[in-house]
Amino acid sequence: MSELTLLILQFAFLALLWIFVFVVVYAMRSDLFGRRVKKLPDAQAAGAAGFPTAAPAAAVSTNAPPRQQAPVPQSKVPTFTPLEGSSAGTHPRATTGNASRLVITAGTKSGTEIPLGTMPLTIGRSTDSSVVIRDDYTSTHHARLMVWNEEWMLQDLDSTNGTFLDGKRVTSPVNVPLNTPIKIGATSFELRR
């Protein structure tokens, strides 16, 4: 074995080692740099930036024509009651006993439900979230629904665009009342019986 061959082999080995490192980094890129954003259709993007256009699936079938400007979703009605914090009084707190499903009320997948267990749910753009929302407004790890003393709590994970419970931005973990909209980007959902 000549010196030169050994030197070339040494370079080849170091190159291979670094290629391995970069292959691993490339394979985990979505964890390091966040997931790629899926562009939304224009109408929906406007909805996320402005007022909610999509009504709950039930409301659509009964009263709302598809292109109506700013329909008043039925589930939003409690929002307009004048008393501060009265929504918590109107709707009982969601517990593992009384909330059995999470219903998407606005967004591309509106009308979809997922059953709630007792396990916490994470919401965000990353693939290991329980609910993966891939749009411009969602952070990689956006929010978390967790169970404290059998009650569902909503926690914002320091997201860029915020998590809104009944129109108010969530800063610290709060109790989630039943049938109250939680808004993340263009998507709203509720916990229901």
Add this chain to the structure above:
Amino acid sequence: MIEASPRVPDAGRGIRRIRVPQKLRNLELFLLVVACGINAFAVVLVQLGAIGTVDSTVITLCASLSVLVLGMHFALRYVAPNADPFILPVASILNGIGIAVIYHIDLINGDTGWDSTAIRQVVWSAIALICAIAVVVIIRNHRVLQRYTYVFMFAAFVLLLLPMLPGVGQEIFGARVWIHIGPFSFQPGEIAKILLAIFFAGFLVQRRDTLSLVGRKILGVRFPRARDLGPILVIWALSMSVIVFQRDLGTALLYFGLFVVMLYVATGRTSWILLGGGLFLAGAIIASQTLTYVNDRFSAWLDPFSQKNYGEDGGSFQLVQGIFGLANGGLIGTGLGRGRPDITPLGQSDFIISSIGEELGLAGIFAILCLYLLLIARGLRISFAGHDDFGRLLGVGLSFVIALQCFVVIGGVTRVIPLTGLTTPFLASGGSSLMANWIIVALLLRLSDTVRNQPRLVI
């Protein structure tokens, strides 16, 4: 394509799983094959560089490790299909490069058969991997561990005390951390660190509210009440007694650092880091004034090139040889099999990082450090995405054990901190350390499987 996981009832349209398990495992298989190839290449290079030909030792050294890591991969396909695909390949490549460098030192010393450290390292890797497979297969849900929080505490203390027992305990190079039964010697402290991580996680999940909510604010930092200082003082006393009685600085730093970091993660209070750092510094300074072996380490660290420290028994000879080795390696190294890592005492265990630095150079050392970084980042990532607090804390603890060990050893060899006798995870020769680190890998894989179990809706 698996449309929906059988554990989640189908909930209408829109449910599909992204990154289906099969895809994760295939990625892992691909990376593992590359890793085994790199390991074989390393051993071939060592033989070419040191003896000029390639003989059948390559097969004995690489095949068994490759077969076992692939065995672990296939076990994961059945028992943890959602586990993280990066941890296993990264750990195997570190283990393989370690074996190659140890094999070179054997070649120089002329050790063959059972005298060869590399052969013994391969056997220990096999035992460690079998343990890891057993852990993944037996522990199907990490929350089972939480039930036995205090059993683990008791077991950890027993393991820590074992080397102090006359008869089984044994003193090697001044540190009393070994037990000796028949032909086998073992460092029980390595296993104790895993048990302690499990105990700390279980304990802190129960107690963190009192440890984080009350206290007085001084200069904008909320400090805990005096009565809540109990746990940290107990652990501090424990690590100080490790310094005094077992004469092992590194292990003490490992246990105490682990507790302080887990306490910080559990409570989110900076004051614990300040308190912990202050306590350990105070302890270390007192130890360096009163205990001669600690004092020697400090002076060897601060002034290794003085003739007095260099020539003294227990002085800086080893440290300086390691640094000379690193310098000899330069940017791209002398080439595998063509350096002289045997000149440094313990070049195959404590100083393996300077042996690797000599043969692979700065470029190689940085690649190794990147691999550690990826491994630890995966561990922290798994715990960040975790669903239950116990699992999250346990993930942080286990990955931090590896991180702190790397820092203490590599920092010691490169003169960032005083030199202490910890093992470099996966690289250094030593059965107990390999076994402990592979069990940590198995636990992290188990945690990641539970975490990834459920993307339930994709919008």
